[in-house]
Amino acid sequence: MKVLRVGILLLLTGLMATSAMAGSDLTLVTSTPTAGGGQTYSVTLQILMLMTAFTFLPTALLMMTSFARITIVLAILRQALGTPQTPSTQIIIGLSLFLTFFIMSPVLEGAYRDGVKPYMDEQISAEVALERVTKPFHGFMLAQTRETDLALFYSLSGRSEETLESPEKVPMSVLIPSFITSELKTAFQIGFLIFIPFVVIDLVVASTLMSMGMMMLSPMLISLPFKIMLFVLVDGWALLMSTLAASFGT
Numbered sequence: 001m002k003v004l005r006v007g008i009l010l011l012l013t014g015l016m017a018t019s020a021m022a023g024s025d026l027t028l029v030t031s032t033p034t035a036g037g038g039q040t041y042s043v044t045l046q047i048l049m050l051m052t053a054f055t056f057l058p059t060a061l062l063m064m065t066s067f068a069r070i071t072i073v074l075a076i077l078r079q080a081l082g083t084p085q086t087p088s089t090q091i092i093i094g095l096s097l098f099l100t101f102f103i104m105s106p107v108l109e110g111a112y113r114d115g116v117k118p119y120m121d122e123q124i125s126a127e128v129a130l131e132r133v134t135k136p137f138h139g140f141m142l143a144q145t146r147e148t149d150l151a152l153f154y155s156l157s158g159r160s161e162e163t164l165e166s167p168e169k170v171p172m173s174v175l176i177p178s179f180i181t182s183e184l185k186t187a188f189q190i191g192f193l194i195f196i197p198f199v200v201i202d203l204v205v206a207s208t209l210m211s212m213g214m215m216m217l218s219p220m221l222i223s224l225p226f227k228i229m230l231f232v233l234v235d236g237w238a239l240l241m242s243t244l245a246a247s248f249g250t
Contacts, residue, residue, distance in 0.1 A: 060176075063176065063179075063180055064137050064141060064179070065100050065103075065104050065107075065137075065140075066099075066100050066103045066104060066183075066244075066248055067096055067097065067100045068180065068183045068184070068187065069186055069187045069190075069244070070095075070096040070099050070100060070244055071092065071093070071096045072184070072187035072188070072191065073187050073190050073191055073194070073240070073244060074092045074096060074240075075092060076187075076188075076190075076194060077191075077194055077240065078092070080191075080194055080195045080198040080199075080227075081198065081224075081227055081228065081231065082198075082220055082223070082224050082227060083224070083228075099241065099244065099245070102245070103244075103245055104140070106136075107136040107137060107139075107140045108136075110136040111132070111133045111134075111135075111136045111137065114132040114133075114136075115128075115129045115130070115131075115132030115133035115135075116129065116133060118132075134172065138168070138170075138172065138175065139168075141175050141179040142168070142170065142175060142179075143249065144179060144182060144183065144186075144248065145175065145178045145179045145182045146178075146181075146182045149178040149179075149181045149182045149185075150170065150174070150175070150178045152178070152181075153174050153178045153181075154170075154174050154178075157173070157174050186247065190243070190244075190247070194240075197230065198227050198230075201223050201226050201230065202219060202220070202223050202227075204223075205219045205222050205223040205226065206219040206223075209222065
């Protein structure tokens with residue numbers, strides 16, 4: 001049910017964003033009488049805006065959630081293990097999506113409760129609903145963003161820091177790139193810590209093979225089962241999932 005609710009939320013968010021830009025009246029097709037008594041039909045500008053919103057909606061939402069950090073860490077883990085095809089990219093994307101739903105569930109539920117549901121019940125306007133839906137995402141991204149990155153993009157935007165009344169007033173145009181930059185930094189920091197024990201295993205195996213005079217034997221071939229064994233013995237998947245979730249304060 002939560003996954004279904006998330007899908008409905010994403011769909012309605014795009015609808016509300018388009019409705020907020022296009023107005024309350026949404027005419028799908030307009031017809032114009034012709035001289036011969038026929039009709040010509042044309043798609044309204046609102047529909048084009050709706051299609052454009054759906055085009056950018058998945059990218060925007062993926063960049064405003066925990067998806068980027070999780071995907072990068074899992075990709076680095078696969079590289080550190082020395083198994084570039086296992087797990088496959090489809091498995092990594094699927095695991096990242098469902099872990100993202102788990103981490104973002106408080107944010108999504110808050111957006112649905114405060115913005116989407118009242119709008120569906122016709123209690124608030126599209127503009128108010130859009131503001132309420134955006135607010136939980138704004139708070140989530142602000143909590144994960146470094147102050148240095150925020151100050152960097154705030155200065156690049158040409159705004160004066162003295163005009164910022166409170167962190168809650170940071171515009172989304174500044175917060176989103178700051179959040180993405182912070183996520184990349186955090187993901188690579190976690191990836192660095194993951195890489196260290198596997199690099200140590202590679203060094204030990206390579207040194208052992210050289211001392212035995214086995215120059216033609218690939219160290220990667222020998223170290224791979226040891227790295228897999230180490231990852232299994234420490235319950236690596238559970239440890240990694242819990243670490244990623246805890247890194248967002250979940």
